[in-house]
Amino acid sequence: MGLNGSLTDWKRNTKYFGHQHGSKYSCLVFDNRGVGRSDKPLSFYSTSEMAQDAVDLVASLGWIDLAAPAERSIHVIGASMGGMIAQEVGMLIPDRLASLTLCCTAPRLVRTGPFFETVHQRASMFIPRHIDIDLQRIAKDIFADDFLDQPDTEYEDPAMNFPTRRDRFAAGVLQKRADTERYTKKGFMMQIVACYFHSKSPAQLKALGDNVGRERITVCHGTQDRMLTFQHGEILREEIGEGITWKVFEGSGHMLSWEREAEVNQMIKESVNRCN
Template sequence: MQKYLINHILNRTEMHNYIRRSTHDLLSPTSQTHNVAIMAPLTAAEIVKHSAYDSVAWNLPPTTSGTCPVAQNRRGGPLNLYYEIHGTGPAKLVWIMGLNASHDDWKRQTKYFGHQNASKYTCLVFDNRGVGRSDKPVNYYSTSEMAQDVVDLLSHLGWIDLSTPATRSVHVIGASMGGMISQEVGMLIPDRLASLTLCCTAPRLVRTAPFLENLRERASMFIPRHVDVELARLGHTLFGGDFLDQPDTEYEDPEKNFPTRRERFAAGQLKKREDPESFTKKGFLMQIVACYFHHKSPEQLKALGDAVGRERIAVLHGTEDRMLTFRHGEILHEEIGKGIQWKVYEGSGHVLMWENEDEVNQLLKELVDRTS
């Protein structure tokens, strides 16, 4: 089954045909979003020459960083995870990122919690197995094994001590695949979680045809073809509404800003291409396998709610999420049960941490402060 899935996702003919069907609409000189004409985005060649290109990477020096050995006596181990700690506050926040994304993709939350509010919060960000500066073994990945990696990391850092009575000492936040891993963390150490936030994620895959099409699209980053087509398709998959067509206002200095957020997003993807050792085909494929086979039953989700405490759980989802459709968030909400915090972001896609940055940060702050 795993071999079939990988071959299915990487079927080049299917991917090229899929892209070809909609390239014209995505890259036409103007497009209509809410009846407003949108100018054609800069090309990749223009983006890398733009004065804002070097502003894509943020300067967020960690309080400490390093590598941690995990999976010492488990399948695929031992292997090393790269991690960073930001901030020195009493509330400990664990951020678990999604498919083919690194610790840097939490930068907006790392800045807010680990730098602007560093005396109140301590943030742990890390690279999952298969991506970034962590090891990328070629073997079967599962969200349950990756969750055990997180428990190993927390034990290594002294954030939890499995030999002592449990205390609710850590706040776990997971996005997309990271939300799947976070569910598994909640199953492993429910009585050590002060809160659990599940963003744009799923308990299992339903209506998988759109999901597989989007995975084929993302996997196509490893197939030589026009980069502008690829970036346009990826942006359409990940973001909702006209978010990417809004002006880029990241910095006060206009020289550090692109014309729109679309170019800022594309610049981030182009930066990843400059680091092929961190973002590899093998690691990406192994993580896809973990996502595809993730499955939490209604009974397991109810047990998760019972064990963690529904007043400590938040589920966030955008109505225009094309990667993991809105129905996945509804299922999480329904099956964990009444009493959780259920937040719907109308018109938002799969990247809530950027699309709704201020609102999400405020929601998380209130949840963490209330449950600490």
């Protein structure tokens, strides 16, 4: 999952694959270092080290055997910072990946708008504000216009729903901030460092495509993504090279797994079934 996100942020995907279709698929979700129930060491974090965390976890569970001949047995999906980590996983164990799906992520951070606008957007993450103002900022960065104003339809039972998706989003943020053991400023800052120093060159991305196999790679992005703008996805697509699956979500923001839940699950399903 992405920056300061926990394993529960995959719930709309694990509901589909792990529960509704649990007889066919097995899912592994986890908290990256710095968040949730994982350790939060005070040190320099990098996406390559966080990828090694993921590889070690998968190996410890027996999903891959690093001592045995390579077998393409796992499907890796990463969103935002998780997509940066997933790129590194693909570089560490390219011959173990049955497929690689990169959602709303970037090969490196590039300036795609006016300089001062970019600086203001990045700096605003660290400026203390009243919670109402901060919620507005976060919502604008990660969701498409008007998405949160729609009625909440999370559950079939209307009594379980909030009046709007904005209310559900706000409740989630407030719940997260109240849990000061699992969500710490220290861990958040260390993850930000990892994002800012993540940088894959065109040559490295070409090698990723060569070694994983472009027919196994899916890259998707929302055209209204303000956290990692659409141009980041286009760079990733171009530099990995021809032959990948490129999926554009018109009018959608950074949180595709919520905004376009059914379509994202279908996209992952098609990739997994195609590459099995």
